[in-house]
Amino acid sequence: MSETSTLIGYAGRTIGREELALVPTPAATETHRPVPHHEIVQALIETLGFRHIGVVHDEYAVSPDGMKAFGVLDLATEMEGCRFSIGLRNSHDKSMRLAMTCGYRVFVCSNMAFAGDFTPVLAKHSKSFSLIDCTFSRSGSNAAKLRTYAKASRSLAEK
Numbered sequence: 001m002s003e004t005s006t007l008i009g010y011a012g013r014t015i016g017r018e019e020l021a022l023v024p025t026p027a028a029t030e031t032h033r034p035v036p037h038h039e040i041v042q043a044l045i046e047t048l049g050f051r052h053i054g055v056v057h058d059e060y061a062v063s064p065d066g067m068k069a070f071g072v073l074d075l076a077t078e079m080e081g082c083r084f085s086i087g088l089r090n091s092h093d094k095s096m097r098l099a100m101t102c103g104y105r106v107f108v109c110s111n112m113a114f115a116g117d118f119t120p121v122l123a124k125h126s127k128s129f130s131l132i133d134c135t136f137s138r139s140g141s142n143a144a145k146l147r148t149y150a151k152a153s154r155s156l157a158e159k
Contacts, residue, residue, distance in 0.1 A: 009061025
């Protein structure tokens with residue numbers, strides 16, 4: 001169990017990255033382009049790798065019909081006394097847009113609860129959506145803010 005992230009899945013069940021890759025993706029329409037859940041995770045991990053940030057633990061939850069996915073990734077980059085995590089959610093059925101949140105502590109639940117310190121990505125799956133642009137340009141942009149927040153939180157806790 002992670003100290004920095006919480007994922008509550010359907011009936012308490014979570015899966016790994018390999019099982020996530022087996023979830024089918026519906027065909028695109030003229031206005032909606034579903035992005036496979038595992039491709040989002042792979043693009044995020046690749047983007048983090050460009051920044052020399054590894055993933056030490058990740059887990060996912062998928063709705064029984066495979067249309068919604070939720071996940072948490074604990075990151076290898078640590079400051080003294082804390083570790084950062086990323087939470088994500090995605091849907092194939094237009095019920096929610098792709099979202100990522102990051103922070104010192106993240107909470108992701110299949111009941112739509114979704115919390116972290118920063119939410120750098122909220123994107124609809126329109127025909128002009130680019131997963132690479134979305135993850136590469138936004139995923140690391142709040143790192144300095146997050147470190148400042150963690151230092152401030154720690155100093156308040158010590159008082």
